[in-house]
Amino acid sequence: MTSDKKQEVHTHKIGVYLWIWGLLFVFSFFSYMVDYINYQGLLRWSLIIFFMFVKAGLIMAIFMHLYWERWAIVNVLLWPMTAIGVFIAIMAAESYYTFFSRMFYFVVGS
Amino acid sequence: MSQFDIEKLPKGSKGFMYDWGSDQRAFKGVPWGKAMMWIFLLSDTFIFSCFLISLMTARASTVVPWPYPSEVFGLTVFGTSVPLLLIAIMTFVLITSSGTMAIAVKYGYEKNRKLCGWFLLATAIGGLTFVGMQAFEWSKLIFHDGVRPWGNPFGAEQFGAFFFMVTGFHGTHVSIGVIFLFIFARKVFRGDFDTGRRGYFTSMKSDYEAIEILGLYWHFVDLVWVFIFAFFYLW
Numbered sequence: 533m534t535s536d537k538k539q540e541v542h543t544h545k546i547g548v549y550l551w552i553w554g555l556l557f558v559f560s561f562f563s564y565m566v567d568y569i570n571y572q573g574l575l576r577w578s579l580i581i582f583f584m585f586v587k588a589g590l591i592m593a594i595f596m597h598l599y600w601e602r603w604a605i606v607n608v609l610l611w612p613m614t615a616i617g618v619f620i621a622i623m624a625a626e627s628y629y630t631f632f633s634r635m636f637y638f639v640v641g642s
Numbered sequence: 643m644s645q646f647d648i649e650k651l652p653k654g655s656k657g658f659m660y661d662w663g664s665d666q667r668a669f670k671g672v673p674w675g676k677a678m679m680w681i682f683l684l685s686d687t688f689i690f691s692c693f694l695i696s697l698m699t700a701r702a703s704t705v706v707p708w709p710y711p712s713e714v715f716g717l718t719v720f721g722t723s724v725p726l727l728l729i730a731i732m733t734f735v736l737i738t739s740s741g742t743m744a745i746a747v748k749y750g751y752e753k754n755r756k757l758c759g760w761f762l763l764a765t766a767i768g769g770l771t772f773v774g775m776q777a778f779e780w781s782k783l784i785f786h787d788g789v790r791p792w793g794n795p796f797g798a799e800q801f802g803a804f805f806f807m808v809t810g811f812h813g814t815h816v817s818i819g820v821i822f823l824f825i826f827a828r829k830v831f832r833g834d835f836d837t838g839r840r841g842y843f844t845s846m847k848s849d850y851e852a853i854e855i856l857g858l859y860w861h862f863v864d865l866v867w868v869f870i871f872a873f874f875y876l877w
Contacts, residue, residue, distance in 0.1 A: 564726065584872040603658035628703075631703045638705060
């Protein structure tokens, strides 16, 4: 038990963290600019999603050290996210159906 | 406990098969506390996902226009209105505190007691600033704009309920994190992880890997904010 605790210790140069910190600042600034410049529609949504995933990836990979972890734990953490993806797809379909029936009964049906 | 040299174990997908196929523990080189924190964070991910997915459902299915967050959360500075100004500052504060936390974890593993403590303290103060600005944001929305969970002057009624629920749940996480950051900063300054002093609640000895576990929680709080910022404020 004690032997693998010692092996677990790995520290990185402080520059790695400062770099990621700076990158997170830059990407946050970009995603804020999306709103400031007031992009709308598909461009707005894709830029927001892109910057969001870049930031999330940097935080998880470097700050949370997932990049240096063994695949055994990385897979356990990332595969369940597909369930969330499926749930998003189901609820998106459901909400469009709700919107359709509301429009139908509120406007057409009355 | 069997001994193994983690450097000699297979890596990548082969390592994944090897670790899960072995009749020992699956998470090699991962202390149990860290594995448990990861599993807690995974469950927390599902809770926040449910909030954000129901936000999507409500927003996509309402026939009333959704309030435009850019204007709702705009601030007027020196006569000009700047969209989302407070939220942007909050985002930068939280990212900064995440950066200082990562550095605190690094110094913890290097057994640099003083620097680890100071960076933990800086992280805690960053978190406290964030919560303070959130309190300002809430009181502005409640007392000035009259936003309630059941209605608001801007548009769809669900807006208030989702705002208070999502940012409130996140703010609670930040507040709990701040409390633990102060507790662990004190423990680090006192030298608990060097002298092997036993914890008050657990009466177990601990070492600097506790700082990494606390760091995982704190980075997760930052991670959730990235998603809330994108889906609630920017969308």
